[in-house]
Amino acid sequence: MDMDGPQIHAQLITECYNAMRRRKILKRTSRRQKLGIGAVLLLAIATIVSLWLQESKFESGTAYVTRVIDGDTIELANGERVRYIGIDTPERGQPFYEVAKRFNAQLVEGKHVELEFDVQQRDKYGRLLAYVYVEHNGKRVFVNAELIKQGYALAYTVPPNVKYADEFVRLQRTARHQGLGLWSEARERTASDVYIGNSRTRVFHRPECPHAARLSPKHRVTFKSRNDALDANYHPCRRCKP
Ligand SMILES: [Zn+2]
Incomplete structure (x- = not known):
């Protein structure tokens, strides 16, 4: 196809214009990409910060206990549930379930408690895992230990949270020797030789x-x-x- 001077000029101008438009589009896209990357980064930072705040919310200080769920679980004013580390109290329907729950309630319900964490701060249900301390009759009571000491809880070690595991087993042995709580019941179960x-x-x-x-x-x-x-x-x- 033959083209005269003006036609060639017109074609060149169109091509130039198209090229410029393409560059502009490219430029716009890359700016949009940059914005996108920036937004993703910001979101990531915000997520990390909020997770960090959530995780470190209880690093120090106290929390208010609104209610006791059972012998080894409580609910805080912000709705968080706390499972005591290193102990296990009877389940609903088992002997000493009510007694352990009531004892726990007498110690912490409607009170401010201090929470201490171990290596792992939450369990798979999202509950906080903590050692709990409370002021009771003018004395500082280590609640997890007290429940074992009274025979209302068994020592229950779940790694990596083992900070007081040895102490808990020691307290359990003493409670057993004294025949307290769970250790006082005449066990109808038959002993096995192994x-x-x-x-x-x-x-x-x-x-x-x-x-x-x-x-x-x-x-x-x-x-x-x-x-x-x-x-x-x-x-x-x-x-x-x-
Ligand atoms: Zn079994």
């Missing part, structure tokens, strides 16, 4: 428990008595209730 522990989960079973049967030899530990297992900081299985 108990099987899982060194990974630190739970122990009766030998006939399906969990014990499935246990790999690598993690299998045996105990001569229930007390030996408890003293070794093992927790009774919820299923076979050794």
